[in-house]
Structures are given as structure tokens and as C-alpha cells.
Amino acid sequence: MTTVAQFEVEFTRILDETGQLVGSLPDSLSDPQSLVPLYRLMVLTRAFDAKAISLQRTGQLGTYASSLGQEAIGTAVGTAMRADDVLAPTYREQAAQFARGVAMSDLLIYWGGDERGSDFEKCREDFPICVPIGTQCCHAVGAAYAFKIRKQPRVAVCMLGDGATSRGDFYEAMNIAGVWKLPVVFLVNNNQWAISVPRSAQSAAETLAQKSIAAGFEGLQVDGNDVFAVRWAIERAFERARSGDGPTLIEALTYRLHDHTTADSAARYRSEDEVEAMRQRDPLKRTRAYLESQGQWTDDDEKRLQEECAEEVEAAVNTYQASEMLGPEAMFDYLFESLPSQLVAQRDAAIADAAEAAEERADG
Amino acid sequence: MTTVAQFEVEFTRILDETGQLVGSLPDSLSDPQSLVPLYRLMVLTRAFDAKAISLQRTGQLGTYASSLGQEAIGTAVGTAMRADDVLAPTYREQAAQFARGVAMSDLLIYWGGDERGSDFEKCREDFPICVPIGTQCCHAVGAAYAFKIRKQPRVAVCMLGDGATSRGDFYEAMNIAGVWKLPVVFLVNNNQWAISVPRSAQSAAETLAQKSIAAGFEGLQVDGNDVFAVRWAIERAFERARSGDGPTLIEALTYRLHDHTTADSAARYRSEDEVEAMRQRDPLKRTRAYLESQGQWTDDDEKRLQEECAEEVEAAVNTYQASEMLGPEAMFDYLFESLPSQLVAQRDAAIADAAEAAEERADG
């Protein structure tokens, strides 16, 4: 018997639960001022989530998936990316999308049930939110391939959940990324739950980071509630990707504090004790504590920030609520670059039906 | 940074290329007489392959996939299995199927284009040959689940190729096998090629054995041209499975000496030098050398064996060639347990059309 391969998976934390540094900050964050925007984005995301939930509860928004407790991950990823990188997000990476320049109103429009919410004004090459779990992995490697053969120093970032790591897509995408050395980063938001299925029932793998071993490239684990650690890991992965060293898998350990979505009741399948314990690991709390300890943050700053965020969110809600309903022709007008003549009759009928329905509503 | 997981992949060889033992035989093979049947099955399989190829070349058989050079794997696997275990084979595991009791004539009937070739008389719970690559992995775990909840000490064996390890099915099946601790063994016949795609282009993973790390269970690598090593590894895996310790992945390193199938010309994409070098590692040659060195085998034995095998194969060919064509009703009669009335008209039409066609042939 000879040993023909050996692997290790490392875990990294820089900022502990109490807000103490237990490692060194990445160079990009050496200026203390650079930390405030990270904290700000996390707070904004939390304010947005809270508002979205309340809109949903009052019938003003569709089903919504909160990122409560997981804001550090998207914040680190989104702020580390360059403008011309490409993000392939799930429905739970609001912070990353905001950092990319997606308007908060667009996310509301999307969850309000309107396609225009995916027509981002900025980051126009980012993929829209991906609902079919894991399928975005294939898109990310496709984009990464384009970067590679065009010799562009760009990276595709694929975000996915712990549940998504059980999908064949994830594995097939990792496998080709490994063998073609594609500039792509797979970032697993391991929030311990896939709806009601706990991480332990999802895979016997001791870590999700080790799944990249199957594809022949590095996987690492970080504290996902530590925005510095996630930044460190993703920057390292970007460096590898941009210098032609191929993909990286990052598992960010976090916890889904909220129900899966507004359509879910987590109380059915997990204990409040567990959730309460996890609240102590809150990424915002520890970042604020650190900023305070560095003299970078005061209660006044906090108060001002909370107000600013509330205003920004409110403005987004207003934009959302002012958006008019799409016309019936919209079902047809983006299906193909130009509508085949075969569909013209259907389009006409849809327009006529909508008009009749509107008339009836006016009459009735 | 803390190390949170560590893995190793071991390679095992017991019989080297020259026929020398470089490790110890598994207990089940401690009686020298027990080795002869292994050699016999390998020789029989090779004789069968050669005949099938010649039938195909002369228009008497459909496309055929030879197992030339890979006979040790199926031999070890098939002979290690208990009668009530279940095999989920590819199209290239003739030796395993023969060991299971599949009639040689059935394989000819199958490759001759007749469904009855999958209606094995023995091993009636084995899956038929699986052509859509990797899909059988899901079947094997399904069967293993039945064994588990029924508390039967049975094992499902899933055989697959190196190419198949790139399919999501393989990974999804491994993942659930790991987390549910299913009594299943994944045996990768790594013959270095998936049609024209070399192992190196299939995955960046240093070994295919390590792919099980993604699913949280052990993977090991063996010399697939060493029938003793494969037997050792599969017996070990069976023991684990039967004692509730779950799945094992075994990568058996071998080489596809023949074209992918009779429809392929490997000369287009690989050098004769490479093939020639690999011929030196032939599993039959080394087993015979070992048997001879142990005084278990003589030239006479060899001659007799070759004759016996030729006869057996010939008998199978006769059975195959005597098989009559299925009637047109056969298209319908195995679709459902009982044919829905909706299909009766189609069945009648098919029978009538076949009768008319026969008449026309008779007339013309």
C-alpha cells in the first residue's frame, strides 16, 4: 500500500465572535477606514431584509428569502469583486448584489413578481438571481471560459448554498473548472440548513470545502460570519484565478437565522435554542465591536447609519411601489430578439384579452 | 488557520506485472486452487470478446464493446459477490456478468439487438447493462437502500468507467450513499479513456478514488490489472458494507487495449506505442505467470483451457444464432404489466403491418 494523494482542509477566522482579531487582516483592509463600508453594507442589507419581510407580511411583496445573519458573506464577496467580474448569485446574496450595484428597488421589483427586477442598471453582465438550485454553477464556468480564452483577467463568482452542494451541476461544474483551470470561485454559503434539511443530512463530508478535492483543486473553510476572513479567502481565490491557477472552493460557515423564506416556518423543524445560540455569532455585532474597539465607530455613528439605511430602503420601496404593471405584450417581446410571425396572433390575443379584462374590471 | 480535515488515498498492488507477489493474498484466495477459476474466467472473457468482435466484423452482431485488458476487474468483482448481491454493470463488465451467471448467449443476444438478452436466467435481480453513462449509480443506491431498511446483508455493486465519474449522477449517488451509509460499492474501471477523451482531460483530480472524499467516505486505488488486488479491495468494501459501515469507492487502474467499441478507431486519437506499453501490464499474462510459478499451471492446462473456452463460446454463438426474431407484439407486451386499452389499436396495427411486410417479402 502506497499513499498516492494527501489532502488537508484549513479553517480560517480573523475576527472572533467577541470582536477580537485572532488573525491578521488582509492587506486590502489594512486602512481602518476601509472597514466602515463593509459594516455599512451589512447594516443596509439587514435593514433591507427587515423591510422586505414586513412588505411581504402585509401583502405588498411576494415570497422573500432573508439573508439575516449571513450578511458578511455577500458583503465580503461583493466588495472584493472588480466591476468587470461576473456574479452568479442565489436568492440569498443581497449584500453581494448591492455591492455589485444592483438597486435595492430592483430586488423588490423582482420579488414583487416583475421581470424588470433582473434588468440591473449596473453590473449588466451579472447573472440574475438563480432559483433552480445549483444550476448557476454551470453558468459561472461558461462565463469563466469566455474570460479565459479571451485572456481577460476577470473572474466568475458562483455563490451557492449548502443544499446546492448536493446537486450534480455543482460537481460537474467544479470538475470542468478544475481540469480546464477556469477563473471561477465557488462560494458556498453554508447556513446549515436547506429549508428543513440540516447540513448533517445533506452530506457525510466532514466539510463542504473538501468537495473540491473531487475536482482536483483547493477548498478552504472560513468563518462566514467573519467578514474579514471571507474577504481574505476570496481575495486569495481571485489572485489564483487571475494568475491562471484556476478555481477555488470556499465554504463560509454561517447560520440562517430567519425562516427559509416567508413561506416557511422553521419552528417546525429546528429549536429556538439552536437559533438563539447562533444569534451570538452575529456578523454585524462582532464587526461593530471591532470597529468600536479601534475607535472607528460610536453610538452616534450607529444611529446615523441606521437612519441613512432606513431612508435608502424607504426610497427603494417608493420606487418599487411606483412601478407600473407590465403590459401583456411584455410576455412576448423578450422571448426572441424578434418575434417569429407564428407568435403574432398569440400576442394580439393576449393584448385583446387584457384589454377586455380591464374593461370588465372598469365595468364591474 | 486550523486543519479541520485530512485525507489520504492509498494504492494497492499484490501481483506485479511480472507475476511476482508484492503483497499478501486476501484470505479468500489462500488456497492456490482458488486462483485457477479466476484465471479461467479471464481467459473465457477474452475468448468471448474476440469472438464477439469477429461476429461484429462479419455483420453478425451489432456494435460491441470489448473488455480486452480489463478482465481482472470484472473477474474479481463478480467472483467476490454473493448470489443475492446486486450488480449494476456497464457494457464493459462481461467478466463480472459471467461470474454472476449471465449466459454468454444472452450478452450476444443483447448486442445482437434483442431485448431478451437482458432477461438473465440467473442473477435475476441484477440490473441490465447500462448504456446512459453514470445513470446506474442511482439505481445501485436505490437497491442498497432496500437492503438497508430490510436489514438484509446484501450489497449493491455499481461499476462505472473513468468517464462516468464526471457525471453528476455519480456524485449525487455517492453523496446520498455516504450520508445514509448505504451498502453499496462504486467500482471505477479506470481504463484511461472515455472514447477519445483521456483520463487527464476528464478531471484534474490526481486520483479518481479521491472523489469519494466529496461524499465523506473512503476511496482507494488498486492495480486493476491485478485480480488479487481488486479482490482484496472489493472484499474489504463488502465487509464494510455488510457491517453497516456504508459505501466504498474503488478505483481500479487498467487500460482499454481495444477500440472503444467496434464503431471506434482509437488510432485516430492515441498512439500505438502507448497501447503497446500497456499490453505489457496484461492481467492474464501476470496471473498465468504467477500460477506457473506456483506449480498450478502448465502449458497443457493452458491449451486445454483455451479449447474449453472456445467451445463454450461457440456454444453460446450457436444459441444466439438460433434465436428467432421477436414478433411485433413484443414492442407492446412488456411496456406495462397489462396493456392499456388505448394501445390495443397500435398493437394490432403493428401486427398487421408486420404481416403485410412479411407477405411482401415473400412475394417480392
Next chain:
Amino acid sequence: MAEITLVEGINLALARAMSEDENVVVYGEDVGLNGGVFRATVGLQERFGRDRVMDTPLSETLIGGMAVGMAAQGLRPVAEIQFMGFIYPTIDQLLNHASRMRTRTRGRLTCPMVLRTPHGGGIHAPEHHSESTETLLIHIPGLRVVIPSSPARAYGLLLASIRDPDPVVFLEPTRIYRLARQEVVDDGEALPLDVCFTLREGTDVTLIAWGAMVQETLEAADALAEQGVSAEVIDAATLKPLDMGTILASVEKTGRCVVVHEAARTLGLGAEIGAELAEKGLLFLMAPVKRVTGYDTVMPLPRTEMRYLPSVPRIVKAVREALEFA
């Protein structure tokens, strides 16, 4: 006798089938402790144990394929795909294996499995959660496709599907999961898997629908009745094999046919019905066969999804056109 909803009818049938036959196992994503995202499997894990009601990892290909292996061993897997929009990875296994295992092995191995999945739109669900792509399944030889439109038919058809010795895809119309209550006797009586249900008799036109569209169609029939039009309403229910006998007999009587489905028009099941009428109905068809369907475009997000779905006015209009044909 209790008044129950359609989704409760599903639950009742599952429990019944599980208590009758220990080979029945129920699995999928979130079907265990959580009882399914629509509560269809609620209570089953507690009652029948974790060996028989299993939460799987998030692996749809596997969910489809594992059933084939289980069924080959004599289990009766009843697998759930959480929404129809996520069923596509199972097609490989349904088409290449489940529907063929009996044929391929001349009956040596069989595949008595059920794949359940919520079907259709109109519940303001997120993207990809409102699909009605039954065509992709109906076209597959060797597969049965079933969809109920009432609590009683949900109970009876699901029982039949689980007991059937061959693979069945069982679609569940989410929009009417809880729309109405009906008395359902838990007597273990299954319904046949190859007949349509004539829900209302009529003489002027035959309306054919299934799943949630049965509701719209019955309402349209009501509206038409007020206009003096007598509509026969048929719930196709077993989409494959489809009971064309009942449909042809009805259209022979009424002379007119309108098919209603939320699936996209092109090659929705309405196409098969229309084509059968074009072959067998020429002597009695008095009007064009109309199809009121989803458009050949993507199901819109919830804010405008109702524009996509057939509505009572659209159905009434099509019937009026058929009646006015000359």
C-alpha cells in the same frame, strides 16, 4: 367522514398506501419532519418512521434515479419533486430507465414508482414555481401521467398510482390544493387510471380540462349556462393513457370541443386531443376545435401570471367562437 382539501386527500392516500403496504416509502426534499413545503406529507414520518419517510439531499437526478433502483427491489417508492420546475433532471431517469425497465428486461425487473410534484401557476409563487410542463412526461412511452382536480379524485387516483405496477407521474395542482373541501371516505377505494371523468353533462359543447383548470372551466360552464349554452365538462385526469373514447363520444354528441390547459399551446395535450378529433371526428365536428391555453412564451413572474393562464372569459369567448362558426 371528513371534509378535506385536495392536499389533505393526497396525505390521506399516502398514509393509507403506507399502512397497507410496507414496501411503500416516501421521500424527497423536506418531506420528513417538515411534512413537505405544501404539507402533503405531514405526519407521515412520525407515523411510519424515518426508514420509510426520508428527507433526501438536494439532488433531483438522484431522487428520480434512486426510485428505479428501489422499485427493482420491490419497494414502492413515492418520491416528491418539490415543484414541477425542478423535475427536469429526473427526465433522463424517467425516460431512459423507469419507463423502460420492464421492456428492457422482458419483465424481469419492473418499476412501480410514483413521482409526485406540484403543478401549475396562479399561486403567486417565485420564478420557476408555476410550471405546467406535463407534455414532457406525457410523450414518454411507458409512463402514466395523472392529475386530480378534487380531493376525492386526489385520494383515489393517488392510491391507484401507488398500487399500479408501473411508473406514474402524479401532478398536484397547487392552485386548488386548498381551494375547496369535499367529503372523502378513507375506504382504500382507488379510481381507474385510464378514464376521464365527466363532471357535467351538456349538449352544445364539450369542455376538456385537468388540474386547476377544471375549476375555471366549470365556472365558464356556469357562465355559459346563463347564456343558455349547455356545456359538457370533462376532467381528463389521466393524461396518459388518455381516455379518448369518452372524449370522442362526448364530442360526437355535442359537435364542438374546447380544450383548456395552462401549459404552453404548442404540443400541450390539447394538441393530441385536437389531432385525434381531426382524425376521428370529421363526420361530427360542427366547429373548429379550440384550444384555450398558456401562450408559447415563458410563464411570467407572479405580478402578471394571471395574464398567462386561461381565464373564464377566455374560455367563454372560445366557446362562443365555436358556437358561432358556420
Next chain:
Amino acid sequence: MAEITLVEGINLALARAMSEDENVVVYGEDVGLNGGVFRATVGLQERFGRDRVMDTPLSETLIGGMAVGMAAQGLRPVAEIQFMGFIYPTIDQLLNHASRMRTRTRGRLTCPMVLRTPHGGGIHAPEHHSESTETLLIHIPGLRVVIPSSPARAYGLLLASIRDPDPVVFLEPTRIYRLARQEVVDDGEALPLDVCFTLREGTDVTLIAWGAMVQETLEAADALAEQGVSAEVIDAATLKPLDMGTILASVEKTGRCVVVHEAARTLGLGAEIGAELAEKGLLFLMAPVKRVTGYDTVMPLPRTEMRYLPSVPRIVKAVREALEFA
């Protein structure tokens, strides 16, 4: 001007498209050095390099999904699935993403991809290698489905498919890959993606077919001509969107229609044609619309596969039945 086969027409179009537009990349299993198991991509890797002609790992889900990502970046991926029987894992990506990317993002991202795959039976190939499941693709809104039946149409339609700004599935009839040679001018002229081709004019009956069945249908038309029956033969070619205008005009002229396809009967494309005729043809249909198709059963293994496929006698018989209807 060379006389080439259909598969050579494919190869010619691929080479043309690649030399015209550096964004075109060709990938799949064995398409590189090996030139494809049917030789459709032979020589391309040598000519255009390994960055543009790539052998992938054996991962069909990925093959489908990666195209979506490439296309979003402005590449024009032309992916190959080795046989149609292995296309099913791509349906998830085709349906949930490729066909919807433009709609979902209001045109911000698009998906100009082509998925090529060999189609159909009759070549005595192993199990799962003789499929004709175009229905599963035709039903998907936002997807084009194309199939040629001659070398020239292979060349022109494939060029059009690659240049098209939206996703196209391009089916290649293996049975006629090398059946006949035809002069094809490599002039970069594409054919339209939404019109049928009328291959032969006639007055008594309209025969509609596509892919390899065009050959059988033309032979049947010959046989019918000998019997004094004048058949119009239409190659549907672009199965989605289907040019019903040409078909309706033809049937209006002939009064009779027979559709021929090797796909299973139920919800084969013949169903859509039949249903359209049941809606729009009542005033001119003189006979039942007949469908000569594969049966609703599993494509048999090669020894008996010809029993499954429509044959010249089956086509002729259906036409005779239509002619004798009164």
C-alpha cells in the same frame, strides 16, 4: 462545387461559422481530435485550435448549462450531445435558463447557443442511440428546434442556427447522414428558420415529414405517383416555430394530410399539426388527418427497430385510407 453528404454539410457550416465569427466555439464529448463519433466536427480542432474546439468531460448537464454562461458573455457556443438519448440532462438548463435568459432579464442577457445532436433510428445502433424525442424540446417556449433532411439544408439551416441570436436545438438525422450526396456551395448563405420546404408539389394529399422520414415520405410519394396519386411533400424542417401557414395552404389545396414522424405518436409534432387542422381546416379537410408515427412504446433494440419506424408501405396505406374516406 463539391457533392457532399449531410454530415459533411454540417461540418462545412461549422467551419464556415467558425471562420466568420471568432466567438463561435464548438464543444462536446469527442468532438476534438476524434472529430466526433459521426465525424461531424472532423478537422475543426486542428484548424481553429483547442480554445475553440473543446473535448469536455462526460457531463451532459454541464454541456447544456455551460453554453448559457458562455452565451451570456457573447460567445456563440455550438455544443454537441453525442446522441439524442443523452440530451435529457440538458433539459433543465434549456428550459429553465437558455430559453428564458432574454425574457428573465428583459434582454440584458441573451443566449445565442446551438445544441446539436444526432436524431432518430434505423442505423442499428445500441440501446438509447435511436431516439426521436423532439417533442420535449418543441414544447419549450423560447427555444427553436431545427432538423435538416438534405446536405444543402443541413448547411443552410445550421448556419442560420449558429447566427441566430437565440437558442436553437439542431437535430441531425443519423440515418441520412451519409445517404446521399448533393452539391452544396459554401457561400455562407443561410436558410430561414421559420419556413417549411415544399419538396414536391401535388394535388391529392399533403405529406409532412422531417429528418430521415423525408426520405421514406418521398419514396412513398413515388409509389403513390405510380398509383396515380399526386402527393405534395413538405419538409417541416423548422419544427419550432413551425410554419403552419405553408402547411395550411397546402392542405387547403389538397384537402388531405398525412404526417409522418418516427417519434412516438402521442404528442409527437403530428399532434400539433392535426390540432391546427382541426381548428383551421374544417372547411377544406376532405379526409381524416392521418399520423404515421413511431408507436407509443419504447424504440426496440436494432434487430426489430424497423418495425417501429414508419415505412413506405405504412405511409402509402395511410394515404390510401385518407383517399378512400367518404
